[in-house]
Amino acid sequence: QVTLKQSGPALVKPTQTLTLTCTFSGLSLKAFATRATWIRQPPGKALEWLARIDWDDDKFYRSSLKTRLTVSKDTSKNQVVLTLTNVDPADTGTYYCVRMRQDSDAYDVWGQGTLVTVSS
Amino acid sequence: QPVLTQPPSVSGAPGQRVTISCTGNTSNIGAGYDVHWYQHLPGMAPKLLIYLNEDRPSGVPDRFSGSKSGTSASLTITGLQADDEAYYYCQSYDISLSDHVVFGGGTRLTVL
Numbered sequence: 363q364v365t366l367k368q369s370g371p372a373l374v375k376p377t378q379t380l381t382l383t384c385t386f387s388g389l390s391l392k393a394f395a396t397r398a399t400w401i402r403q404p405p406g407k408a409l410e411w412l413a414r415i416d417w418d419d420d421k422f423y424r425s426s427l428k429t430r431l432t433v434s435k436d437t438s439k440n441q442v443v444l445t446l447t448n449v450d451p452a453d454t455g456t457y458y459c460v461r462m463r464q465d466s467d468a469y470d471v472w473g474q475g476t477l478v479t480v481s482s
Numbered sequence: 483q484p485v486l487t488q489p490p491s492v493s494g495a496p497g498q499r500v501t502i503s504c505t506g507n508t509s510n511i512g513a514g515y516d517v518h519w520y521q522h523l524p525g526m527a528p529k530l531l532i533y534l535n536e537d538r539p540s541g542v543p544d545r546f547s548g549s550k551s552g553t554s555a556s557l558t559i560t561g562l563q564a565d566d567e568a569y570y571y572c573q574s575y576d577i578s579l580s581d582h583v584v585f586g587g588g589t590r591l592t593v594l
Contacts, residue, residue, distance in 0.1 A: 408484045409520075409528070409571055411583035425580040458527060467575060467583065468518040468533035475527050 364388040366459050366473035373479050374453075380446040380480075384459030384473055391435050391442065392417055397462040398442040399469060400433065404455040414462070415442060449480045485510065485579065486572050486586035493592040494562045502589045504555045504572030510584060512553035515575040519548055519557045522569040522588070531570070532557060559591070567593045 370382035382400070389396060396417040403409050413433040414422045423431050432445045446453060459473035487505040494500040504517060511517055519532040530539050532548035535555060545561045555574075559566055572586040 408587045409573075409585040411581060411585070463530075463533060466516060466518070466534050468516075468530055468573070469520075469528075470530045470533070470539060472527035472529070 364461060364471045366461065366471055368457070368459050368473040368476050370457070370476045370478070372477060373481065374449050375482050376450055376480055377448055380444075380449050380453065380478060382444045382457055382459070382476055382478075384442045384444075386440045386442070386461075389461070390437070391440055392437050395464040398433075398435070399460045399462055400442075400444045400457060401460055401469070402455045402457045404452070407455075410455075412457075413444060451480045454478060454480045484587040485576055485584040486574060488570075488572060488586040488589045490587070491590045491592065493594055494559075495594045496562055496564060498562045499558060499560045500562060500591065501559075502557045502570050502572075502591070504557070504574075504586050506553050506555075506574060506576075506584075508553060509578035510553075510574045510576040511550065511555055513577055515577070517548065517550050517555035518573045519546075519555075520571045520573065521566075522571060524568075528571065562593055564593050567591055 365387045367385045374380050399414040400412040415433045430447045435442045456475045456477045460469040461471040463470045516534050520528040521531045522528040535550040536548045547558045569588045571588045576584045
């Protein structure tokens with residue numbers, strides 16, 4: 363059974379950098395066709411795709427956030443890390459680490475979510 | 483504005499059937515891209531309900547079904563139960579957008 367456990371701050375000040383970590387269990391990030399994605403949901407708004415990192419280290423970013431987002435992985439710890447620099451109150455929301463199914467672009471395993479508030 | 487349009491809310495009595503629509507265009511659903519559906523209970527992570535338009539992951543009851551036609555897709559829930567009360571989101575792929583992954587705005591299902 364694949365599980366994702368997220369960690370990271372609940373409160374970040376404007377202009378600071380947000381770092382979120384997602385630990386995969388039950389599946390190696392090096393396994394063929396493993397794709398880890400970050401999705402967020404601002405309060406009262408729809409889900410929003412942010413970034414993806416694949417087993418072969420391919421990376422993809424939301425175009426509007428590309429200059430501020432970085433996704434990486436530490437295979438020794440089986441962790442995926444998302445960093446968002448220069449945060450703004452508009453970055454407030456719940457952030458989810460998610461596994462994409464191998465047979466489609468559906469997201470079948472979700473982390474518990476991290477509610478991040480950007481406020482001074 | 484979300485690329486995929488869903489009704490903000492739907493409701494039904496226990497035991498009834500409800501359908502939630504997800505309307506796209508010729509760059510996403512109408513172009514043949516698959517639609518997936520998620521159930522989002524308050525305080526929980528979203529849960530994959532339907533993938534590849536009509537397939538159910540293991541453990542999802544067959545009360546939940548999906549379909550797709552033209553530029554739209556639908557999620558149907560039969561035998562409505564109180565714990566079906568949640569938000570439901572559709573997701574697809576859009577070839578015209580640089581980010582490609584698109585979600586609907588979500589539909590709140592109320593069980594009366």
